[in-house]
Amino acid sequence: DAGITQSPRHKVTETGTPVTLRCHQTENHRYMYWYRQDPGHGLRLIHYSYGVKDTDKGEVSDGYSVSRSKTEDFLLTLESATSSQTSVYFCAISAGRERGTDTQYFGPGTRLTVL
């Protein structure tokens, strides 16, 4: 299994509070991604990173921000959580096409509930 961990694995919070999810990799891969998975919608990309301090928006980026200060860590922040952000959040990594493969490897997920 690819060395990807997510923390916390479960979190319950209240509307309006800030939340930060962490993704940590030990593979030294260039690309990192944050997805959310909801019934009926599948996986949707929130933000992704193509290098340290290099990030870009995905399909559903509103209400989320990200930071990547080190290759191994990619943080997802909900500045003011809302009930619509209740979801399962997955981090993924990829070495990228310049390394010969863009297979994505996924972390175990974080289940977030916003009350």
Place this chain on the structure above:
Amino acid sequence: KQEVTQIPAALSVPEGENLVLNCSFTDSAIYNLQWFRQDPGKGLTSLLLIQSSQREQTSGRLNASLDKSSGRSTLYIAASQPGDSATYLCAVAQGNEKLTFGTGTRLTIIP
């Protein structure tokens, strides 16, 4: 905007049967197509990746085909086993390094 569809949403078959899962996409300008497996409460596991220049990829009892011009891919599972029960997702990559996912097919193998 790329859209990826997987039909049916759920499928049940008796153990030992061969089966085919379907994936279709609207924009044929893809870089590759990937098939993943997801067990309940778990993350995704990559099964097969087909480059746009390829027609198929095989891994053990799994065979994935790609017809880019028609916007279709199939995942063939031979001699199904109860351990194959999971949700199977396909995803397409375009010019950037991002994937667009289908909503998946939930497969149940009946012992």
